[in-house]
Amino acid sequence: MQRSTKSIFAQLVQLMGGKIEFQNLVNKYQSDKGTKGLTTWGQFIAMLFCQLTGAGSLRE
Template identity: 50%
Template sequence: MRHHNSVFHQVLKHVPWGEFNRLVDEHKADHRVRRLTTKTQFLALLFGQLAGAQSLREIETGLM
């Protein structure tokens, strides 16, 4: 079976990850992070916005 990237994956290609990582480092956004890194939280929130999720549970279910 041939692999196809999701629309979400295609959207993520447009995020300037180098700049994102630089800003995370500059602002020490990942200092003392326990579970969700800044990038992981960003991805979850972006997915929620694009999917029209109404709750964290919907985001979690959609990402599974």
């Protein structure tokens, strides 16, 4: 039997409601309308990761 483990980051995202609840809000407020690059979810995950790792910017 193989045991699967989730990273602490994945567990934190799951505690925050995960992608489904977030996507419901994105659809409600149409925040992805007209995006050409990063989606709202992608930007949120990138910014959350940078915040937790203490990065000074997204480019570091």
